[in-house]
Amino acid sequence: xxxxxxxxxxxxxxxxxxxxxxGKRFPGVIALDGVDLALAPGKVHALMGxxxxxxxxxxxILAGVYGKDTGTIxxxxxxxxxRSPRDALRQGIKVVFQxxxxxSEFTVAENIFLEExxxxxxxxxxxxxxxxxxxxxxxxxxxxxxPAAKTGDLPVSQQQMVExxxxxxxxxxxxxxxxxxxxxxxxxxxxxxxxxxxxxxLGIAVVYVSHKLDxxxxxxxxxxxxxDGRHISTKPIGAHTHDSLIHDMIGRRIDNLFPxxxxxxxxxxxxxxxxxxxxxxxxxxxxxxxxxEVLGFFGLMGAGRTELAKAIVGYDPIRSGTIRIDGTxxxxxxxxxxxxxxxxxxTEDRKTExxxxxxxxxxxxxxASLSAFAKAGFVDEGRERSAVQSFVDRFxxxxxxxxxxxxxxxxGNQQKVLLARWLMxxxxxxxxxxxxxxxxxxxxxEIFALIDQLAGEGLAVIMMTSEMPELLGxxxxxxxxxxxxxxxxxxxxxxxxxxxxxxxIA
Amino acid sequence: MPQSPxxxxxxxxxxxxxxVGRSEFALLVALLVIIAFFSLASGTFLxxxxxxxxxxxxxxxxxxxxxxxxxxxxxxxxxxxxxxxxAVAIPLVTIMNMTESLALGVAGALALGLVVGAVNGYLAAYxxxxxxxxxxxxxxxxxxxxxxxxxxxxxxDDAMLESFFQIGNGRILDVLPIPAAIAFVLLxxxxxxxxxxxxxxxxxxxxGSPEVARLAxxxxxxxxxxxxxxxxxxxxxxxxLLASRLGSAVHVAGLGFEFQVVAAVVLGGVSLSGGxxxxxxxxxxxxxxxxxxxxxxxxxxxxxxxxxxxxxxxxAAVGFDEVKRQRR
Numbered sequence: 001x002x003x004x005x006x007x008x009x010x011x012x013x014x015x016x017x018x019x020x021x022x023g024k025r026f027p028g029v030i031a032l033d034g035v036d037l038a039l040a041p042g043k044v045h046a047l048m049g050x051x052x053x054x055x056x057x058x059x060x061i062l063a064g065v066y067g068k069d070t071g072t073i074x075x076x077x078x079x080x081x082x083r084s085p086r087d088a089l090r091q092g093i094k095v096v097f098q099x100x101x102x103x104s105e106f107t108v109a110e111n112i113f114l115e116e117x118x119x120x121x122x123x124x125x126x127x128x129x130x131x132x133x134x135x136x137x138x139x140x141x142x143x144x145x146x147p148a149a150k151t152g153d154l155p156v157s158q159q160q161m162v163e164x165x166x167x168x169x170x171x172x173x174x175x176x177x178x179x180x181x182x183x184x185x186x187x188x189x190x191x192x193x194x195x196x197x198x199x200x201x202l203g204i205a206v207v208y209v210s211h212k213l214d215x216x217x218x219x220x221x222x223x224x225x226x227x228d229g230r231h232i233s234t235k236p237i238g239a240h241t242h243d244s245l246i247h248d249m250i251g252r253r254i255d256n257l258f259p260x261x262x263x264x265x266x267x268x269x270x271x272x273x274x275x276x277x278x279x280x281x282x283x284x285x286x287x288x289x290x291x292x293e294v295l296g297f298f299g300l301m302g303a304g305r306t307e308l309a310k311a312i313v314g315y316d317p318i319r320s321g322t323i324r325i326d327g328t329x330x331x332x333x334x335x336x337x338x339x340x341x342x343x344x345x346x347t348e349d350r351k352t353e354x355x356x357x358x359x360x361x362x363x364x365x366x367x368a369s370l371s372a373f374a375k376a377g378f379v380d381e382g383r384e385r386s387a388v389q390s391f392v393d394r395f396x397x398x399x400x401x402x403x404x405x406x407x408x409x410x411x412g413n414q415q416k417v418l419l420a421r422w423l424m425x426x427x428x429x430x431x432x433x434x435x436x437x438x439x440x441x442x443x444x445x446e447i448f449a450l451i452d453q454l455a456g457e458g459l460a461v462i463m464m465t466s467e468m469p470e471l472l473g474x475x476x477x478x479x480x481x482x483x484x485x486x487x488x489x490x491x492x493x494x495x496x497x498x499x500x501x502x503x504x505i506a
Numbered sequence: 507m508p509q510s511p512x513x514x515x516x517x518x519x520x521x522x523x524x525x526v527g528r529s530e531f532a533l534l535v536a537l538l539v540i541i542a543f544f545s546l547a548s549g550t551f552l553x554x555x556x557x558x559x560x561x562x563x564x565x566x567x568x569x570x571x572x573x574x575x576x577x578x579x580x581x582x583x584x585x586x587x588x589x590x591x592x593a594v595a596i597p598l599v600t601i602m603n604m605t606e607s608l609a610l611g612v613a614g615a616l617a618l619g620l621v622v623g624a625v626n627g628y629l630a631a632y633x634x635x636x637x638x639x640x641x642x643x644x645x646x647x648x649x650x651x652x653x654x655x656x657x658x659x660x661x662x663d664d665a666m667l668e669s670f671f672q673i674g675n676g677r678i679l680d681v682l683p684i685p686a687a688i689a690f691v692l693l694x695x696x697x698x699x700x701x702x703x704x705x706x707x708x709x710x711x712x713x714g715s716p717e718v719a720r721l722a723x724x725x726x727x728x729x730x731x732x733x734x735x736x737x738x739x740x741x742x743x744x745x746x747l748l749a750s751r752l753g754s755a756v757h758v759a760g761l762g763f764e765f766q767v768v769a770a771v772v773l774g775g776v777s778l779s780g781g782x783x784x785x786x787x788x789x790x791x792x793x794x795x796x797x798x799x800x801x802x803x804x805x806x807x808x809x810x811x812x813x814x815x816x817x818x819x820x821x822a823a824v825g826f827d828e829v830k831r832q833r834r
Contacts, residue, residue, distance in 0.1 A: 124698075
């Protein structure tokens with residue numbers, strides 16, 4: 001537990017951790033392709049990259065959540081492997097995920113020693129020692145958290161400190177923080193940085209995963225940039241400028257952009273959002289969407305895209321601001337009214353928020369339009385079937401029949417059914433959130449074609465995406481979000497990856 | 507130290523808050539109010555005899571309730587105990603009749619309990635079948651099995667062992683019923699385990715957040731499996747005590763017992779979603795329902811009304827907890 005200065009100096013010669021040629025593939029995707037990472041004791045190493053660059057996969061391998069396919073990992077010079085999170089922790093590596101891994105009903109002190117309770121003779125838990133050691137650990141990191149407090153009652157910033165204390169309790173030499181500031185106030189970020197500096201003073205190597213440039217320039221000693229699962233650069237932070245870092249993060253050639261077929265100018269504004277704020281995330285968002293256009297929203301993780309999508313369709317409550325659909329305000333603010341006015345959401349979370357997995361294609365598609373098929377309170381199944389069949393034909397949904405359970409369809413075909421659910425209803429505005437998530441490459445272009453066709457038919461399409469090629473390929477206009485605000489709006493022709501990413505990082 | 511950031515005001519809560527915040531305290535108050543009310547309303551309620559009688563009756567639900575509460579805390583459900591208390595009496599009485607040995611009879615009963623617990627635990631924890639379905643299934647299977655085996659009648663205790671009679675009907679110092687003493691000792695032992703043994707904390711962790719527990723390196727399935735075993739063994743103990751009171755293996759013994767236990771467990775503040783609750787809360791829940799039913803009986807209120815009142819109380823108590831939880 002103690003950081004002997006001499007010991008720390010000796011360790012400085014050997015990297016605390018060295019990853020070489022790390023490769024990891026998932027079905028259909030190469031998540032990591034020969035990535036290197038070397039961590040020096042007592043230094044803060046920032047890990048940067050766009051969404052999907054491979055940061056998460058890399059730290060999950062570090063955490064022992066995923067195994068690696070290829071490459072070597074050395075801890076303190078010795079080759080090793082992490083078989084489980086507990087195993088990684090035993091070898092001195094603690095990953096503090098965004099989703100904090102603590103039992104909210106337990107006290108702070110108990111959570112710190114979850115992996116290994118100190119025992120008294122006879123094997124019972126030594127509560128006195130747990131409380132005393134917890135207090136001592138918080139003193140070492142210089143952050144005062146009440147060890148007797150119920151963890152779930154604490155703000156995220158303090159729960160992070162509990163995780164850090166947990167790392168120290170297990171004598172971790174490496175602490176990885178995954179987007180640690182995403183839900184912190186500026187004041188809390190400052191306090192976190194004080195604690196990070198204390199960790200490095202103890203000789204601990206800190207990996208700081210973030211896409212916030214200002215923070216990285218403030219806290220990091222070195223930066224490694226990943227892109228598309230590959231290692232792009234590792235440099236001392238002093239060797240970087242704002243622009244050079246962004247350049248390393250994008251620099252990707254976007255080839256075979258989706259060919260848009262629409263060749264007409266968009267019509268009038270059908271959705272007008274003014275000064276929209278929510279308790280959750282959004283701060284004064286204003287924009288309009290026009291009939292016949294695809295308005296693409298880009299943002300990095302936590303920028304507020306999904307929150308915006310859910311707010312404008314009446315799903316999440318709003319604090320202030322107005323939403324008008326074709327001039328009519330969305331009041332009361334609920335999904336029933338929203339659907340009535342003609343705005344619907346194609347959710348990013350198809351499995352839990354979109355589909356009724358066990359039910360057939362028929363019911364899944366007609367769900368929002370049942371009243372249209374109803375006669376005297378009973379659904380006219382003939383009309384329902386023929387309407388569903390016509391959409392199945394038009395969208396070329398590949399299914400053995402309308403009675404097929406939707407869970408047996410491919411992701412792309414499920415997405416088509418969900419799109420049809422809304423179109424059957426006759427919408428003016430459709431919000432699509434990450435429309436191609438979990439859909440294979442071939443089906444992607446079909447979904448693109450479908451979205452393009454919808455805009456061509458005069459719908460206003462609002463597309464939330466974290467994928468640059470999708471954004472640039474499909475949008476007529478592009479809005480960029482960062483931290484709950486719109487930071488830039490531009491026509492597609494004026495957009496470049498640099499401009500977009502700059503606005504997203506601001 | 508350049509600066510010592512502090513966001514937490516770590517002053518200890520005032521004594522008042524310390525108690526009022528705990529649901530056990532509210533239950534204790536409720537119990538005392540009930541006892542006070544019936545003492546005033548009925549002359550025979552607050553007598554040593556009646557009080558100890560109620561304790562004796564409550565001890566069966568309390569014994570089985572310990573196990574059911576532990577399963578609930580682990581995030582699962584066990585409703586099989588109602589039939590299990592009847593089923594274990596069969597090997598108990600049959601073996602005693604053959605061997606004249608209480609110990610062998612008890613061993614036979616425990617063996618059956620162990621098998622049932624292992625089956626429940628395997629199907630729920632390892633095979634991943636919803637535990638309500640699994641234990642509802644074993645509830646029916648065991649009851650059907652008991653009817654088939656006994657031919658819809660009771661198996662009398664022909665051995666007539668004094669020791670067997672005593673465990674269900676005896677009183678320590680002529681006052682405290684032995685079943686109550688057994689329940690109380692088991693309560694203390696398991697409360698200690700839940701609070702002070704790593705296994706006990708792991709049960710709470712697994713119920714509170716299986717994902718976090720897994721990340722911390724716990725064998726979630728094994729822990730849940732063990733909880734089902736504990737529950738079945740404790741129900742077996744309750745079944746042995748019941749058989750002793752009834753003096754035979756009765757085929758209809760324990761009908762509806764599972765709901766009595768579940769009602770007391772949830773009334774005691776044990777969450778159906780896991781990770782929350784205490785055995786003392788459960789014990790208070792059992793006592794509240796027992797004294798309530800005893801007191802209402804003394805007021806000559808029909809059983810029908812007792813059921814209706816009990817139902818309202820359970821919904822009100824759990825609903826109150828839920829409202830409190832959502833406020834936060």
